Amino acid sequence: MSTYTWQQVGQNQKNGWLVIDGVIYDPTPYLNEHPGGPAVLQNRFGKDATRDFNETGEEFNNNVGHTSGARQILEKYKIGTVDKNSPQEQWQAGGGTPANAQQFAFLIVAIVIVFILWNVFAK
Numbered sequence: 001m002s003t004y005t006w007q008q009v010g011q012n013q014k015n016g017w018l019v020i021d022g023v024i025y026d027p028t029p030y031l032n033e034h035p036g037g038p039a040v041l042q043n044r045f046g047k048d049a050t051r052d053f054n055e056t057g058e059e060f061n062n063n064v065g066h067t068s069g070a071r072q073i074l075e076k077y078k079i080g081t082v083d084k085n086s087p088q089e090q091w092q093a094g095g096g097t098p099a100n101a102q103q104f105a106f107l108i109v110a111i112v113i114v115f116i117l118w119n120v121f122a123k
Helices: 006-011 028-033 039-041 050-053 068-075 098-120
Strands: 001-006 019-020 021-025 078-082
Touching: 019 028, 028 039
Parallel strands: 001 078
Antiparallel strands: 019 021, 021 078
């Protein structure tokens, strides 16, 4: 199996390459069969889709959970692995923002608003 850099994965974004657990796949032949529709896969082309594939729950906007059957289907589209020493571009980072990071950001915004209101009404 061939080894590729993250740069090469990005260059093959238009070819449908995506990465799950350090393995590169080209699922383009499966696009129209994917139960979530083609856009679910297309939005991860050129990127690390590990969290999207492995995680479920509201913070990931899905309740999918991939079965062992889905993993068997995925194996058909394996084309290589990512060089572990290869730097990943920021846009290639996997998944959405974790729920705890969103909660932390909300807390910071809430504290700033309370601080502003305190200063306005304390006069």
